[in-house]
Amino acid sequence: MDILKIRDAKDVEQAVQAAIAAEQPLEIVGHGTKRAVGQPTATNAVLDLSALNGVTSYEPNELILTVEAGAPMADIKSLIDSKNQEFDFEPMDTSALLGTASLSGTIGGTIAAGLAGPRRIKSGGARDHLLGVAAVSGFGESFKAGGRVVKNVTGYDLCKLIAGSWGTLAVMTEVTLKVMPKAEHEVTLVLHGLDDVAANRAMSAALGSSFDVSGAAHLPQSAFRGAIGALASLGSQGSVTLLRLEGIGASVTHRANSLTAALASFGKADRCEDTASQAVWVAIRDVTPFAASGPLGAWPVWRIVCPPASGGAFGRELARETGGDVIYDWGGGLIWAALPPSADAHAGHLRAKLAAIEGHATLIRGSDPLRRAIDVFHPHSDGVAALNRRVKSSFDPRDILNRGRMTLVPPI
Amino acid sequence: MSIMMPVPDQAILDRRSSIVAALRAIVPGEGVIDSAAEMQPYESDGLTAYRQPPMVVVLPDTTEQVSRVLRYCHDNGIKVVPRGAGTSLSGGALPLADGVLLGMGKFKRIRDIDYENRTVVTEPGVTNLAISQAVAHEGFYYAPDPSSQIACTIGGNIGENSGGVHCLKYGMTTNNVLGCEIVLISGEILRVGSKAPEQAGYDLMGIITGSEGLLGVVTEVTVRILKKPETARALMIGFPQVEASGECVARVIGAGIIPGGMEIMDKPAIHAAEAFVHAGYPLDVEALLIVELDGPAVEVDELILRVEKIARDCGATTLQISNSEQERLLFWAGRKAAFPAVGRISPDYLCMDGTIPRGKLPQALARIRELSEKYGLGVANVFHAGDGNLHPLILYDANKPGEMDKAEAFGADILRACVEFGGVLTGEHGVGVEKRDLMPEMFSDIDLAQQMRLKCAFDPQGLLNPGKVFPTLHRCAELGRVHVHGGKLAFPDLPRF
Ligand SMILES: Cc1cc2nc3c(=O)[nH]c(=O)nc-3n(C[C@H](O)[C@H](O)[C@H](O)COP(=O)(O)OP(=O)(O)OC[C@H]3O[C@@H](n4cnc5c(N)ncnc54)[C@H](O)[C@@H]3O)c2cc1C
Numbered sequence A: 001m002d003i004l005k006i007r008d009a010k011d012v013e014q015a016v017q018a019a020i021a022a023e024q025p026l027e028i029v030g031h032g033t034k035r036a037v038g039q040p041t042a043t044n045a046v047l048d049l050s051a052l053n054g055v056t057s058y059e060p061n062e063l064i065l066t067v068e069a070g071a072p073m074a075d076i077k078s079l080i081d082s083k084n085q086e087f088d089f090e091p092m093d094t095s096a097l098l099g100t101a102s103l104s105g106t107i108g109g110t111i112a113a114g115l116a117g118p119r120r121i122k123s124g125g126a127r128d129h130l131l132g133v134a135a136v137s138g139f140g141e142s143f144k145a146g147g148r149v150v151k152n153v154t155g156y157d158l159c160k161l162i163a164g165s166w167g168t169l170a171v172m173t174e175v176t177l178k179v180m181p182k183a184e185h186e187v188t189l190v191l192h193g194l195d196d197v198a199a200n201r202a203m204s205a206a207l208g209s210s211f212d213v214s215g216a217a218h219l220p221q222s223a224f225r226g227a228i229g230a231l232a233s234l235g236s237q238g239s240v241t242l243l244r245l246e247g248i249g250a251s252v253t254h255r256a257n258s259l260t261a262a263l264a265s266f267g268k269a270d271r272c273e274d275t276a277s278q279a280v281w282v283a284i285r286d287v288t289p290f291a292a293s294g295p296l297g298a299w300p301v302w303r304i305v306c307p308p309a310s311g312g313a314f315g316r317e318l319a320r321e322t323g324g325d326v327i328y329d330w331g332g333g334l335i336w337a338a339l340p341p342s343a344d345a346h347a348g349h350l351r352a353k354l355a356a357i358e359g360h361a362t363l364i365r366g367s368d369p370l371r372r373a374i375d376v377f378h379p380h381s382d383g384v385a386a387l388n389r390r391v392k393s394s395f396d397p398r399d400i401l402n403r404g405r406m407t408l409v410p411p412i
Numbered sequence B: 001m002s003i004m005m006p007v008p009d010q011a012i013l014d015r016r017s018s019i020v021a022a023l024r025a026i027v028p029g030e031g032v033i034d035s036a037a038e039m040q041p042y043e044s045d046g047l048t049a050y051r052q053p054p055m056v057v058v059l060p061d062t063t064e065q066v067s068r069v070l071r072y073c074h075d076n077g078i079k080v081v082p083r084g085a086g087t088s089l090s091g092g093a094l095p096l097a098d099g100v101l102l103g104m105g106k107f108k109r110i111r112d113i114d115y116e117n118r119t120v121v122t123e124p125g126v127t128n129l130a131i132s133q134a135v136a137h138e139g140f141y142y143a144p145d146p147s148s149q150i151a152c153t154i155g156g157n158i159g160e161n162s163g164g165v166h167c168l169k170y171g172m173t174t175n176n177v178l179g180c181e182i183v184l185i186s187g188e189i190l191r192v193g194s195k196a197p198e199q200a201g202y203d204l205m206g207i208i209t210g211s212e213g214l215l216g217v218v219t220e221v222t223v224r225i226l227k228k229p230e231t232a233r234a235l236m237i238g239f240p241q242v243e244a245s246g247e248c249v250a251r252v253i254g255a256g257i258i259p260g261g262m263e264i265m266d267k268p269a270i271h272a273a274e275a276f277v278h279a280g281y282p283l284d285v286e287a288l289l290i291v292e293l294d295g296p297a298v299e300v301d302e303l304i305l306r307v308e309k310i311a312r313d314c315g316a317t318t319l320q321i322s323n324s325e326q327e328r329l330l331f332w333a334g335r336k337a338a339f340p341a342v343g344r345i346s347p348d349y350l351c352m353d354g355t356i357p358r359g360k361l362p363q364a365l366a367r368i369r370e371l372s373e374k375y376g377l378g379v380a381n382v383f384h385a386g387d388g389n390l391h392p393l394i395l396y397d398a399n400k401p402g403e404m405d406k407a408e409a410f411g412a413d414i415l416r417a418c419v420e421f422g423g424v425l426t427g428e429h430g431v432g433v434e435k436r437d438l439m440p441e442m443f444s445d446i447d448l449a450q451q452m453r454l455k456c457a458f459d460p461q462g463l464l465n466p467g468k469v470f471p472t473l474h475r476c477a478e479l480g481r482v483h484v485h486g487g488k489l490a491f492p493d494l495p496r497f
């Protein structure tokens, strides 16, 4: 295994050019915390970006941050935290789920994975907060896209494509992100004992209200098998449905009262606030009920995205049919499913069912042999798959970058 | 016309009558227009300084027809320019002499309203405002609100990634669309995204949005809708210097307040607007800042106090707070009508659209004033101040020889200044033909090559809307060539572990 430790952006260009010349695919790695996601890549050359870790500029009053792509998430979070700001897309920390070291991960890996947290329903995902990028394409050329301002339609919005592309299009060397002020206050309403379908209805009602709900999750009773951390306190009465309200004090109180009244037919809502509430949402964001160290640690985990109002019925049936466990975020639009091990981790069954509701599923945790055997990323229709291959080629015609990471059959 | 368009292909023009006949076989009846008189309304879009009659106008009304028209054009090497309502301010829908103008105006049906999923599925010719109106009785709306929303279509909004005064808080088009049906130039019909909050795989929707009709023709759109905030109130704040209004904006954002909208108008814009709509704007101030706060009443009341305090600290000399919905709308009336209002005080105007970092507002304004003197042309400024998006309106008279060229040179200098201040050429109106030749101010040849390669993935022959966005056209084969550097030496002088 050849690990190339990059010192600066110029090195990235040089390494990719050399890889093109040598017909040697590269695996792109920040801290490598998510190397176990995606199809196993077919290469023994690793491009390690962790030394590209500087902060280029941070202007809290502009709500703009520019950093090198290998900058550690931990450092960046404490930097923006010091100005009481955060990433509005609430990116997840995958370490509990994947069983990797905590306190690791780079901003480049976070953007490339594009795994947004609970606030996505209100504030969007990584793609909505990446304003600009400097990167090296599979042509071995340094290019930039986007800018350093929030509003920009100059040229194609390549940032959208690069966010969530798992390093298959270009190696990011620098990223500019939007940051947002943290909310002054947060309250979570907790409804007890709803089944998945009723909970889905409650969440839809809350998200269809004017109360600016910034988190809507449902944990069936089974999620508390492990009774892990912050969630333990919630589970004593069975399933819980959680609705988060954030903002200035008086507003949050008003909205919490109004929403409680509006949802009265679903039962009486308890509340948890501020640090307790934050801890609960971190646990949901990071999917701790399915933690690698927990009772379901050996089960494959799927990340299913579907129209929110279809989530409850879909998840309940999936759990019943497979004997698996599910938890819901995004008002039902995101289902995390831990399914009992089987030859294909139920991929065929799951995806056939999803076709009916126009949803899609990505395997986030699975063994190497499993990930070699099935499509980790959701397969597309022929037309879209062909277009995606052309898009990949337009950035990386020799398939140098993360070859085979997103597709079961290498495209070229 | 000072911008060169691709030279018309005489061989295509020679075949015009057979092309028209072939198109009539696909879109029957009135859907194909080829008389000069009837094509006239399609000669230009909102950038009226540029006019060009198309070879033929086609108005399909089914996806199947769009697909067949595009396949025919693809197979016959004919250029196609998609058009919504033709309100683009950058010439995105400017026809080509040897091209088909594909008008999407007949795609006027809203196909599905789903309050449970908070989505609307609509055809692309539906106007922006009509989407909000269709869901208003349930208290919902579609957030991006370009000032042209009565006329512009959702398809055109996708083309330009349009914004509006509320996009500071609620995002641009790209942040509010979930999926679409798109027809490629080959005629292939693809579905991208769905009612799900996120797409699978590459974010194709993100790249289609803002692609100015160069990647495909959108035939259906899925947007997300929001419940209207409980209340909205606005402050109208006057400042004796424009700089102070800019400072106030920076401090509001710095204090962690993200208003629903935050707009500045300078003195010429205030006067033009007041004369037009009589909104009660103060006429003795240099800048007027309108800040709208929305949410529950308790929140709005609290934030109004905070903004008021910041404004007074920044030296505001007048300050009014709306006490009724009627009054709020009146505050906005002048701002929303700023373009037509300026149209009344000057025979012609050019609307620019650069974005700068918010903090650079005072410098940018000073530069615009200098340039105004240099060129001897007046300028009225309106800004989406919250996100640093400037709309200087350059006043000129096209009937005076040389003035239009002067106005364009002035505009180009403003946009260069935006880039110099760390900003960009366009915040919401798109590149089109207007800013096409300025692209190298912001992007290197390599940056542009990478964008054009993406275009090749959708349209390898370059038949969709050529002459827009990119200053020079390259063949896809040339763009796709990989330059192999330095023989087969693997990874020279990099540290290994
Ligand atoms: C205190 C703390 C809090 C954290 N909180 C969060 C959080 O809120 N949100 C969050 O997302 N993460 C958080 N993390 C880290 C998170 O769990 C992931 O580990 C991290 O985001 C992934 O980074 P990585 O460098 O390990 O990715 P890797 O596994 O190295 O890479 C992931 C993918 O991205 C690609 N990639 C990596 N770098 C680049 C690049 N420069 N250009 C192109 N592609 C690239 C890889 O090829 C791979 O496909 C946190 C970590 C700490 C320490």
Ligand SMILES: Cc1cc2nc3c(=O)[nH]c(=O)nc-3n(C[C@H](O)[C@H](O)[C@H](O)COP(=O)(O)OP(=O)(O)OC[C@H]3O[C@@H](n4cnc5c(N)ncnc54)[C@H](O)[C@@H]3O)c2cc1C
Pocket: B045, B046, B081, B082, B083, B084, B085, B086, B087, B088, B089, B091, B092, B093, B104, B124, B145, B146, B147, B148, B151, B152, B153, B154, B155, B156, B157, B158, B159, B160, B161, B162, B163, B164, B165, B212, B213, B214, B216, B217, B218, B219, B339, B340, B428, B429, B465
């Ligand atoms: C008075 C006035 C005020 C304005 N205010 C604003 C504002 O506040 N904010 C703002 O952002 N813009 C504003 N605009 C600009 C303009 O209204 C927007 O760009 C709008 O989105 C254009 O929509 P349209 O339907 O008119 O599209 P067109 O002008 O017809 O087309 C715009 C572009 O989209 C492409 N296109 C259109 N339909 C499709 C389709 N179905 N498939 C693929 N491509 C397509 C075209 O090829 C073209 O490149 C304003 C314009 C005017 C005249």
